[in-house]
Amino acid sequence: MTFQFTIFEEPLLEFRYEQALEDPHDGLYLFGPYDADLPSHPKKITYGVIGTENGIVLFEKWSEQVLNAPQISEPDKLKLWPPYPGFDVAFACEWPNKASWTYTLDEKELLKASRHRDEYTRTYGVVNIFMEAFEVLGKRDESFNVIVCIVPEEIYKNCRPKSRPDDVWGHRPTSKQIDDFKKGQVTLFEEFSSKEHWSTDKYKMSVDFRRQIKARALKYNIPIQIIRETTLSLKNRGDSNRRLTCLSDRAWNLSTALYYKAGGKPWKLASAREGVCYIGISFKRVGDANERTACCAAQMFLDTGDGIVFLGDKGPWYSPEKKQFELSKDAAYNLLSGILRTYEDLGGQELKELFIHCRSSINEEAFEGYKEACPDDVKLVCVRVRKERNDLKLYRPGKMPIIRGSFLKWDDKTGYLWGTGFKPRIGTYDGWEVPIPLRIQIQYGDSSIDQVARDIFSLTKLNYNACKLGDSEPVTIMFSDAVGEILVSNPKIKDRRPQFKFYI
The missing domain is CATH 3.30.420.10 (Ribonuclease H-like superfamily/Ribonuclease H)
Structure with missing residues (x-):
């Protein structure tokens, strides 16, 4: 048997002015997004932020000091992590430093909900707190291109499949009871007599925070961007608790996602x-x-x-x-x-x-x-x-x-x-x-x-x-x-x- 071996050339991407380059960093830096001269191009992005008081402050600082400012990585990493020119240069679009609307979550309530012993209850409870913000949002007259949800690190760790939170509280049903709840059957046992447990909806939802909030936010018809608070570190490579790529790389990744979700087409x-x-x-x-x-x-x-x-x-x-x-x-x-x-x-x-x-x-x-x-x-x-x-x-x-x-x-x-x-x-x-x-x-x-x-x-x-x-x-x-x-x-x-x- 004879095999044929080939090395394909890196596919080209098209950007503004019909310019074609292989690396999206180069194309956005030099020419701007593909849709810059199209009627669909967003000239200014209107966004809201949902998070704890600390999370909202972190994102505002990040918008001003990272998204809207040039960033450069270590001199020996410039090819791996190219310089970031700022949101307006890369996308021919304005990203305001301040959100058009913010909603502050009660951090203590959020963390308590994330420590419930039952994984279905804790994820459903945490997402419920975020959904309260979306309910308020739905009553507002202005429209938004994207909603940014800032998530404390403990929420990220506790609300995933097989998570094991510290300082847990509450009751966890047996596997048999959970199977019954998934089928819509309720119980009259004393431990489930509270109003909270009469609804079996939570057992028909994902125990993964990201997947559940994405699903439940669909009714509001606004794309959401979930960001962990630790991602917004202003240190170039994060800290000892979580190693991150440099600020320029994080800025490129986050700005591209936000531009796309706001209706833009980068390339x-x-x-x-x-x-x-x-x-x-x-x-x-x-x-x-x-x-x-x-x-x-x-x-x-x-x-x-x-x-x-x-x-x-x-x-x-x-x-x-x-x-x-x-x-x-x-x-x-x-x-x-x-x-x-x-x-x-x-x-x-x-x-x-x-x-x-x-x-x-x-x-x-x-x-x-x-x-x-x-x-x-x-x-x-x-x-x-x-x-x-x-x-x-x-x-x-x-x-x-x-x-x-x-x-x-x-x-x-x-x-x-x-x-x-x-x-x-x-x-x-x-x-x-x-x-x-x-x-x-x-x-x-x-x-x-x-x-x-x-x-x-x-x-x-x-x-x-x-x-x-x-x-x-x-x-x-x-x-x-x-x-x-x-x-x-x-x-x-x-x-x-x-x-x-x-x-x-």
Whole structure:
């Protein structure tokens, strides 16, 4: 067997004045965002801040001293962490030092809620306190582009899966009682006689603070940005409690995310093929670990970088024997037709090619459903994309690992792509382990494995939640679990939004 090895050139991104560069730092610094001269470009961002008194003060200082001021990293790290020119220079947009509206949370009440023994009660209670602020916000006349939620470090540590808070209080139900609560059954036992426990809604929500607040804030139709208080440290590399990247890197990442969530488009793929869209399919198991029940979700990304989210059907999609998710024909049809219908409702243009990406293997029955939902004149290709940790590793002479963009063509349907590795643009490798490749396999449809791999490599540059040269995975796969968790782990949420910016 003969293998073909190629190193793809770093995909180019398009910025203002139709300028194309490979690094988003360079493009924003030199030319500004892609949408700077478009009618949709936000000239000034109106934002609100929710946090404790300390959190609000920290963010105001950060806005003035970091977001709106040039930042430079250590002299020997300038390629790794490029200088930050200030929000107005990078995005041709004003970020006011002071928020248009702030809401101060009671820190003692917040911390007490986060120390409850029951993980469902503590996360639900903490999010309830934030939701009080959103209720006030919803009664105001002015509109906001984005809401910033500043989170104390203890909230971050206590309100995650498997967290173990100190100084706990309150009662935790048994596993059997929790299962009953998830099914909507209540109890008359004395320990649950308070009004707080009569609602079983909290047991139908995620115990992860980020996922729950993202889900419950959807009804207000304003994207939110969650920031830990420790992230706002004005020390260049954080402190002894939490090591951070330098101020310039944090400023680039946070400002890019805020600009995108406020309605801006920092960049687009310069090499995007018109009429081509990419859909990432994700699954989330529901209920007991032994059950087959799972739910599916889809994230659609266009050649422009715009993203759309759609929640599919719940059903027996998980196979314990194969350890794979397999959709029925009807469920696959409903999932793809639903997201295509949402795309049309949002004014989507005519499609020519449609690529479905999934970590799990796509079974033939699901492909038949996708094919039936896909318009006859649109080319459909189904691709399995997953990190291959134990299958293949490549090394090269010297101290640096394999180059990012390396592609090993295994056969006409399969290849290995390295999204991580040595990056010539920054002159180093910014990872911590031996680079792991993506195994790319065309399972259905007719397409060149080289073209599929190049497209996937380009999609590693569409993460608007940070400002990076490129990620290890395409955006279709990288955010699929997070989006699925928000939608599936909070089934009580009815007010869903199709735009991707609400979920990252």
